[in-house]
Amino acid sequence: MFSKLKFLLRYMHKYRWWYTGGIFFLVLTVWISVTIPGFIQKTVDLIAGGRAGNEEDFTQNVLIIVGLAATLILVRTFSRILIFFPARLIERKLKGEMFNKLASFGKAYYDQNSTGTIISRVNNDINGVRMITGFGILQVGNILLSLSITPYKMWEMSPALTLYCVVPMVLIFIVVRIGMRVMVKNTRRKINTLQNLSGKIISFLTGNNVIKSYNIYGHAEEKVHKQSLSYYDATLKISWIRSFIMPLLSNLGQILKIIIFFAGGMYVINGQFTIGELTEYIAYAALLSYPVMGLGWVLTVFQQGFVGISSIQTIMERKGVDDERVPLPAAEKNKLFEEGIHIQKLNYTFHNGDRPVLKDISFSILPGQVVGITGKVGAGKTTLVNCINAYLRPEKGQVFFGEKDAATLRAEDIRTVVKTVSQEVFLFSDTIENNIGFATEKGIRADRFEEVIYKSAMADELSRFPRHGKTMVGEKGIMLSGGQKQRISLARALYTPGELLILDDVFSAVDTNTERFLIQHILGNRSVKSIIVISNRMSVLEKTDFNIVLEEGRMVAKGNHHDLLKQPGFYRDILTLQQTKQ
Template sequence: MKNLLRLKKYLLRYKRKMLYGIVCIILTNIFAVFAPRFIGNAIDVLESPFVMSDVLSNVGLYILFAALGSIFLFLVRQNIIVASRIIEFDLKNDYYAHLQTLSRNFYNKTSTGELIARGTNDLNAVRDFLGPGIMYSINTFFRLFFAVIAMLTISPNLTLLALLPAPFFSYAVYRIGKSIQKRTKSIQESYADITALLQENISGIRVIRNYTRESHETEKFEKINQTYFRKNISLAKLQALFFAILTALLALSLIPVIWVGGINVVNGTMTIGDIAQFVIYVSMLSWPIISIGWVTNIIQKASSAQTRLNEIFDAKPDITDSLAMEDLPENVRGRIEFRDVSFHYPGNEEQDVLSNISFTIEPGSKVAIVGATGSGKTSLVNLIPRLYDPQSGTVLFDGRDIRTIPLANLRQHIGFVPQTNFVFSDTIANNIDYGVTTNSDHLDHIIEASRIANLYDDIMDFPDGFETMLGEKGINLSGGQKQRTCIARALAWKPELLILDDALSAVDTSTEAGIFEALLEKLPHTTLLLISHRISTVKNCDRIIVLQNGGIAETGSHEELLAKENIYAELYTQQLLEDEIQSIN
């Protein structure tokens, strides 16, 4: 229950609406509890020669009080339920905004389906607590309070008899409520498993079909779904038992009330109207008492859900800004320097991916990084925009330690095209224009970027040109077109440093050469850091850095490295042989 205290700031934010709702709950219950008085009076009037106007006036007052109670009940919902929806809106925005701040390492450990489940199912459970949960909890308290006072004014002895089952209610709520919380948490975890598997299968549907694994994945989903089903059935049985016990205890409490009340009527100490009122009050308590079980279920669900949400909200980004940071000056040049940098991934402290790396890339130069798979090429470039921080050593951007530059300011000067291409389900124009925040001519820089990326002609072949809508993950683009779209996106905001991490692997050599030539021509002052496995492209760079086992094995121009007849020369010879074999085939 303590975890629900995290919601206090949201409730205080809308305290006026919540207070109005509580006032309306009090008024609703006052009118609801007073209404039976008029029914009792009307019945007592009928016991002796009566005037019809007396009966009608009591019935009219009953209708009036019932109507006023209904009006205030409407206002209760307009305040508390509406406030819960507004808080849900704020919670979802805060949840999404917090996800944007978390580092890559968090997403390496947390599945997309899990995050979706917590942002939908768990947030809905919390909203149920903030709305119906709070509303019915407060309503139950005041309904019991006013109804018991009204019952005491009629007969303290009968009130005592009617409240005898109360300790049993409390015990049932306590014992069964604990079981409900455990089962609810287990259900929410199973729901997250279903969401994760569903998201993964939909994303990888083409792989599943290519390997004819439809039946296997269906069986896997059925097993997880069956577990989810069994847990829900188990919870439903427990809840049914809960409500059955509460209803039975309530019904049993009426027996002594009617029995003793009837004796009092015979003895003349009570009237039939008094008994009628009393029975109405006891029945009036039925929903508040039964709702204890329902509200308990809501609270237990919300408690489990908030625990899971708190795990996300409590997650802190590995890469953060410090108070001593200062923006880069306006004349950014794009100079990169590594000073004795060593790095290992979190959780794998025993193995350095990079070890004692030192080099400098001058502004405007074109530098390539090559090496065998696993040599640390991608890890190295990931350190520049601070996707990770090195454990030792320093990375400098224009002579400044990048850890002293605000993340947003640092990254707005870097165009980064990673190995994994991603395009949004939006128009091609909006995909290319995604990172641009200036007020420059919208279409001009998009066209220029697409031309440099050798994508313009492909776009013009689409019926809607730049306004062509892309399917999920760019399904209506080829692999090469997706790569070039991502390159155009990085070029559109004219970065001082452009990093291409094997971003030309899906295009042919002639297209790759055309893109590289366009980069040299159109962006002569942009520093280029290129990772590629093709010697045909990297040979045109000013300098080539060869990585091996996380360290720099050799560095130099294409001609200098060939003259050394070492690793780079072997890679070059091997690729020449592969190209020759391919041409023969």
């Protein structure tokens, strides 16, 4: 509990003056609320007296009540603005920090947590924090002030009648507290089930084409239905408890009125109370019942919010892969690739693997060189380049940028000089222009945009689009073909300058003519200083300075195109196969 309160205070402290102002207006709200019944008592007694000459006092009391009521509306509005607004700012800040934290995690985290679980934490759990820091704080202040000032006013009027009112309130509070404990247990279950359900739905929507292709609708429906039933069961139990607790709280005011009418009515008959005083006491009882009703909501908000905070803390307290690495100064960052990249006896094992997928690989890439990497499916080609671009982090002493060990460098520093066009192309649901200029903080330059579009062989097709560069590509680029998505991703990498460009099988989704064009303008004209290209196409590999052949994670051959053709093995076999197909 202490760690959760400390977590909240860390964010609320920044907006302490907002909350101070909100509490100030909340005090005014409660003070005005308990002041109005006194004038109501005087007004009712004037009516009950029915004496001529009291009209002026009656009018004055009514005007005071109206004025206080209007002021009450104003100060109550200010109290809510000053408390709710920082809660929204905390929500925004927390979402930004959560995104930055999630972006700092490596492959291991995303292998263990589904997209749906992460989205549920970002949306639902942070929403719980907003409710605590907004509605929760407001209600806590309102309850504390109302339950201190209002009972005092009631006690001044009649201690015995006040005790009659306290007894049912205490009994109802005990019942509510027991119900809340059961509700918290089911709230945790509901949140966990919602995370699993979100993960399943996103997974099945993403793989919708696979589900259609293999006609496994029943399997997908059964999985979602099972999670939905679990979520329904937890929600129903919460609703059952609330359907019992909330009527108790909402009818508390009626219960108090019955007690007051019975006991207070006897006071009026016996001459201990006037009609006006009874009316004043009923007004105080109404003011007292609302905070107690709000207490149930506050307990729910805090219980659900604390469950969400526990989930958030598991993310915020986890270390990112670069948290302990020191960022390079700008001058050193710009010189990172001056002496090239040196791989020395590289071995790599995935976090959930039991054997190395890369074994004893050594080579160097110097500025200005074009290097090809080839091999069978599963040979370790993508894993190798991901060790270079810091998507994967090998141990110390294996990958060097000049004399700097890559294991000591931050990933963002490495990626300022190394750009990657991966096999799995991702486009944002935005325009082609914004997808290409995504990595730059400045606006899109028309001349630069046209240049990279031409070099990536998209100029002709872009001219046929109705809105050209303003064309929306849809979710994950669904409006485009595989080749078009690949070339837009390539244009994105060319638009943002870098020292080393990694092309991971980017020519697989394009036709022969487009491939020839790309080879000429990217490999032939050297659009960037150095290039690593993963491909099994000889038309690409023959343009490189040297090629590396991988087999089962080992480098079995290295040399230029002509040298490798003289050696028996995969490289020569793949050339023979491609010539046969032609």
